[in-house]
Amino acid sequence: MPHNGTPTNFLRRPEFTTDLLQIAKGVIAATGAWWLSDNVLDSQMPFLAPWTALLTVHATVYRSLSRGVQTTVASAIGVGVSFLIGSYLGVGLWTFALAMLVGLAGARLSWIRDEGVAIATTAIFVLGSGFDSQQPLLADRLLEIALGVAVGIAVNLIVLPPLRDRQAKRYIDSVNRQMGEVLIDMSKEFTSSWDTDSAEGWFERTEAMSRELDSAWQTVRFARESRRVNPRTAIHAERRNRQSSAGEAPEKESYENILLRADEGISHLRNLARTLRDASSAERDWDDEFREEWAAIVAEAGRSIADPDAEVGPIFDRLEKLSASISQDRRLSTTSWPIYGSLITSLRHIVVIVDDVASARDTRESV
Structure with a gap:
């Protein structure tokens, strides 16, 4: 925990x-x-x-x-x-x-x-x-x-039957923060250089996130059980209904949906780490334009998923422009395309998840 x-x-x-x-x-x-x-x-x-x-x-x-x-x-x-x-x-x-x-x-x-x-x-x-x-x-x-x-x-x-929502929120918040921190670290390393040990460290951190996500699932299931036959559930539901009718509180995203997206995000993040780990062991001249822009987009995505209050630019649009720019650049070697394509594709999936996590911010709680 x-x-x-x-x-x-x-x-x-x-x-x-x-x-x-x-x-x-x-x-x-x-x-x-x-x-x-x-x-x-x-x-x-x-x-x-x-x-x-x-x-x-x-x-x-x-x-x-x-x-x-x-x-x-x-x-x-x-x-x-x-x-x-x-x-x-x-x-x-x-x-x-x-x-x-x-x-x-x-x-x-x-x-x-x-x-x-x-x-x-x-x-x-x-x-x-x-x-x-x-x-x-x-x-x-x-x-x-x-x-x-x-x-x-x-x-x-x-005697105050527990709802366990706060535990579930803490787990979700922790996993999201760790995903963001790994992306930010990737951006910093990728801007200059990185080695196999750094990439292996990112990969191991995604494994730790998966284990924490398992605990989060267990806590969420327990939170759902704690709401059954619980008088506090009816009280909270009535309060939410009053706030909703007054236009004060939108419907909250379910924990299960957020965890599913977080699980998918960790999978793509692990693929990023694996790709960078494999690329670090080979001699490769990176395109400077791709390297700088991709690292900047990764940093923006990391800040957004770690802190939904952070002000970031239109990440997805920047990624699309980078993809279009690279596809038109005929200077790239044929051996570079699989690496660049994998990095862009994985990051695109993560960016979509970043938007989903930010839109579900009401279910998160600062630690």
Whole structure:
């Protein structure tokens, strides 16, 4: 994840805030469920409710609901298995092992796989806490489990359910900035000279961008999940609708579309680096007009994609003029055309992506 090294910036990172929020939610949910179980239900096993509450507090409301249902079902099965085995076979070494076998086998069921281990852990709690005294209280145990799940879901709904948009924006912004920085470095080196090591460094930086883009995709998917069954989503949607009706806020470009364009841009940038790497290993006399103008266009494109607020000229038009000028220059050798054509074509694709990224600036956030 892109980050700044100072402690203050680290503490301001949205994922750090989210982690703290998740800790607070877990504490509130478990403590609240324990208090209700002990003081309202007067439970003899007040740890079942806080345990299930803790299992239910996930990073998104949608996941809390889906996992909460799974936890409820799995825990209910665990209670049922425990009472059946304890009632008919008694509690002993082999019957305890049997309960574990059934519980862990049941955990493999696809529809409760995420929380299926709760079958076995619930059996441990019930069989290991004095089964004879718990036998008449099957309904109470199920009620405590349901209470824990309900408290966990309620806490996740009420206590600032995360939207994760800021993390997604930071990733997108970081990838775009790195693309721009590589283009600017290419321009500086290409203006005078460059070597294979420089070109190899650019190539490796595009590989690092691809890895960061993978993390960005994961964060964007999580951001989408965090919007499902989230009361803050409705609030934000209503606010955007009011702003849109008042002409204040245009429709935002989706993160997925921006990431797809960024992925394509990285691919073309990698091709540029590969072309320059291969060209650096061969003796070649570059056309001065092409070299100067192409380097200038690359610098403009780099500044534009790294900073959408930067004032740049009509990049695409300049590239078209360069292409037309070179095509009419009969001084170029036949061996130069493949290199020049590859550089122009890759940069043309990147320039189109630069315009797309600039038009989607509302989805970006300064780091």
